[in-house]
Amino acid sequence: MQLYYNPLSSSARRVMMVAAHLDAPLEMRLVTNMLEPAQRAELLRVNPNAKVPVLVDGEFVLWESYAIMQYLAEKTPGQTVYPADLQARMDVNRWMFWNAQHWAPALSIFNWENHIKRWLGMGGADPAAIARGQTEVARFGAVLDAQLKDRQWVCGDALSLADFTLAAPLADMEESGMPVTGYANLMAWFARVKELPAWKATQPAV
Numbered sequence: 001m002q003l004y005y006n007p008l009s010s011s012a013r014r015v016m017m018v019a020a021h022l023d024a025p026l027e028m029r030l031v032t033n034m035l036e037p038a039q040r041a042e043l044l045r046v047n048p049n050a051k052v053p054v055l056v057d058g059e060f061v062l063w064e065s066y067a068i069m070q071y072l073a074e075k076t077p078g079q080t081v082y083p084a085d086l087q088a089r090m091d092v093n094r095w096m097f098w099n100a101q102h103w104a105p106a107l108s109i110f111n112w113e114n115h116i117k118r119w120l121g122m123g124g125a126d127p128a129a130i131a132r133g134q135t136e137v138a139r140f141g142a143v144l145d146a147q148l149k150d151r152q153w154v155c156g157d158a159l160s161l162a163d164f165t166l167a168a169p170l171a172d173m174e175e176s177g178m179p180v181t182g183y184a185n186l187m188a189w190f191a192r193v194k195e196l197p198a199w200k201a202t203q204p205a206v
């Protein structure tokens with residue numbers, strides 16, 4: 001199996017963490033610059049959205065990080081991060097969808113305004129966007145913090161795909177000034193995630 005990735009992509013990072021945790025055999029295909037015409041053309045051959053991550057397993061091509069995570073788990077005998085029990089599995093799915101719809105978009109406002117824009121030389125943060133980000137993170141951060149009040153991991157006592165999913169967009173929380181440090185349960189959980197071998201093994205070198 002091959003995985004197209006970029007080291008700064010949180011979508012690729014969550015897949016890479018799952019692959020590392022499951023010890024899934026992946027041949028890594030680095031896409032250094034998704035805007036560079038030759039690399040973009042190569043990416044477009046496997047994903048019409050020209051985005052990473054993309055998994056290629058023989059003739060089967062799969063894009064969308066959440067689908068790839070589930071696919072890797074399903075292919076791994078004895079895995080425990082994507083439970084077989086229907087309700088436990090739907091709980092994991094719930095947090096994966098919640099991340100896609102609410103959590104990652106809220107955090108990405110800070111990533112874009114305070115980090116990427118500066119990195120690209122696009123000027124300072126837009127105060128209106130930051131204000132909107134603060135409202136969104138306050139709303140959804142409180143939900144995640146409450147979920148983690150009596151739980152070691154997001155879905156209970158066992159590490160799951162939900163943890164890899166929700167932690168990935170926090171990777172650059174400091175550089176991006178994400179307003180999450182006030183959430184004690186969330187920060188304690190994130191510290192646990194950062195101790196996982198899968199987190200450490202997928203830390204970008206840059």
Ligand SMILES: N[C@@H](CCC(=O)N[C@@H](CS)C(=O)NCC(=O)O)C(=O)O
Nearest residue numbers: 009010011034051052053064065066
């Ligand atoms: N919903 C997609 C999001 C993928 C995505 O947005 N990838 C970003 C990097 S995090 C990307 O490739 N951006 C390049 C572009 O949009 O041109 C997933 O979960 O895989």
